[in-house]
Amino acid sequence: MVMDWTEKYRPSTLSEVRGNDKARDALREWAETWDDHREAVILHGSPGVGKTSAAHALANDMGWPVIELNASDQRTGDVIDRVAGEAAKSSTLTQSAEGEPGRRLVIMDEADNIHGTYDRGGARAVTRIVKEASQPMVLIANEFYDMSRGLRDACRTIEFRDVSSRSIVPVLRDLCRKEGIAFDEKALKRIADGNDGDLRGAVKDLQAVADGKDEVTVDDITNGDRDTTKGIFDFLDAVLKEEDAEDALHLTYDVDETPDDLLLWLEDKAPKVFDAGELARAYDHLSRADRWLGRVRATQNYSYWRYATDNIAAGVAAARDETRGGWTRYGGAPYRSTKNKTRDDIAARIAETAGVSTATARRDVIPFLAVMTHHCKNRDLTVRMAARYDLDAAGVAFVTGSGESTNKVQDVVADAEELKAEEAAEHGGDAFLERVEEDAGESEAAQAESGDVESLAEDDGEEETAADAESDDGQSGLSDFM
Numbered sequence: 001m002v003m004d005w006t007e008k009y010r011p012s013t014l015s016e017v018r019g020n021d022k023a024r025d026a027l028r029e030w031a032e033t034w035d036d037h038r039e040a041v042i043l044h045g046s047p048g049v050g051k052t053s054a055a056h057a058l059a060n061d062m063g064w065p066v067i068e069l070n071a072s073d074q075r076t077g078d079v080i081d082r083v084a085g086e087a088a089k090s091s092t093l094t095q096s097a098e099g100e101p102g103r104r105l106v107i108m109d110e111a112d113n114i115h116g117t118y119d120r121g122g123a124r125a126v127t128r129i130v131k132e133a134s135q136p137m138v139l140i141a142n143e144f145y146d147m148s149r150g151l152r153d154a155c156r157t158i159e160f161r162d163v164s165s166r167s168i169v170p171v172l173r174d175l176c177r178k179e180g181i182a183f184d185e186k187a188l189k190r191i192a193d194g195n196d197g198d199l200r201g202a203v204k205d206l207q208a209v210a211d212g213k214d215e216v217t218v219d220d221i222t223n224g225d226r227d228t229t230k231g232i233f234d235f236l237d238a239v240l241k242e243e244d245a246e247d248a249l250h251l252t253y254d255v256d257e258t259p260d261d262l263l264l265w266l267e268d269k270a271p272k273v274f275d276a277g278e279l280a281r282a283y284d285h286l287s288r289a290d291r292w293l294g295r296v297r298a299t300q301n302y303s304y305w306r307y308a309t310d311n312i313a314a315g316v317a318a319a320r321d322e323t324r325g326g327w328t329r330y331g332g333a334p335y336r337s338t339k340n341k342t343r344d345d346i347a348a349r350i351a352e353t354a355g356v357s358t359a360t361a362r363r364d365v366i367p368f369l370a371v372m373t374h375h376c377k378n379r380d381l382t383v384r385m386a387a388r389y390d391l392d393a394a395g396v397a398f399v400t401g402s403g404e405s406t407n408k409v410q411d412v413v414a415d416a417e418e419l420k421a422e423e424a425a426e427h428g429g430d431a432f433l434e435r436v437e438e439d440a441g442e443s444e445a446a447q448a449e450s451g452d453v454e455s456l457a458e459d460d461g462e463e464e465t466a467a468d469a470e471s472d473d474g475q476s477g478l479s480d481f482m
Helices: 021-032 051-062 077-089 122-132 149-153 165-179 185-194 199-210 218-224 232-242 245-254 259-272 276-299 302-318 341-354 358-372 379-388 393-400 407-426 434-450 453-470
Strands: 041-044 066-070 105-109 137-141 156-159
Touching (some): 021 041, 021 051, 041 051, 051 105, 051 137, 122 149, 232 245, 259 276, 341 358, 341 393, 358 393, 379 393, 393 407
Parallel strands (some): 041 156, 066 105
16 A cells, blocks of 8 residues: 555654744743743644644654544544543653653644534643643644634644645655656646645645656646636536536536535625515535535535535525526635534533534524524524524524624624623523524434425425515514524
8 A cells, every 4th residue: 555645744843843933932932931931732723734743743843642533533522521631631651751841742633614603612621731730732723813812822833824835846856756767847847726725635645646657747737636726616606506407516526625625615605686575595505515515524425426416516406596697795614613613602502502403403493593694684583593502603694695794793792792691680491492492302203204305395395485476575484483
């Protein structure tokens, strides 16, 4: 079996870490003065820029044994306390021959994947551990601001920036020489340019191109490139405004995104184009796609991708009532990471409050709330939703499709806080959307009884659409759920 070059040539010392000299030096200084400050450090930056490699190289330089944990696998407070807490506090395993306490480096990868209620105290446990740790800790994160403010404030922070193409090329050149492969300098530069700051991705691309060859040429890179003639915004225009279902599906072959990423983009941007009825039908197709992607993750059978893609592209395009022209301000990448953290956190809040499963909340309740509170048009309903489920600006923005920083979202969150305070003072009950939650529970029971998930989802979508059609103000059916 051929060894992955990213592992085979992982830097063994900080001096071998390329492209982030300032971050590398700051990390060394943190380690050498740890006895003076005893703070944990967060290494954050885009995937593939060398954060984890730098942490392991540092351990080699300092002579520290490594205990590595993955926060996405050990998420709850109890597990983190038991595993990470003991690792961060005990020094008995690293005592010197004279009995002096030794040092070990505790590395927690994907530390940005622990979130509040969904992870049952995990974020609080990590914050507590870094404050009490008697061993140096390095937390690795791709999304710095996905971490809680308390955790960020409790640690030093070092940013690893995207590695420039100019810094990637010498690494690729060195790998070719070590592997005895001749190369065209232009070919290496093309690989570096195509990976947009991702050193790890560039190394993987080089290994894939060089497999079984004695030389890497420009032609090899050209022939190996994926067709990226369609960007993500062209794809969004095609699906949400222009093309029919068949043509939209064909365009997925020309976009350099996985089905998971395409789902995220459409889920985030559809509210900017679709009206309420179209949005309900589109979310129905996206929920089906999400289930197929769940099967891919569970079984590693990637043949299921085609069923997900059918719903993502053709299904969403078919949900559109008419073609549209003009320019749409889609904004940047979806707020959420590819792991749906915001959606899952909201689903967990709804599930706990409404007494339904997280899957039902994600599949049935959130899309329904999104239609009823679309762009915060029914402001009173949106405020009560935010108050009931304790949603922050990011949560309200996600459900309503409005910009997180807009005044209307900020005002909704402020009014929701006031409403919660009033209800707490009055010992008020939970009057908001009881009918929605009852319907969600009945929906789940009906699915279990009939076993026909797909037809139920279709019926729900038709009912919502019919209700939309009966209303002149886009707020149909609200009186049933108040």
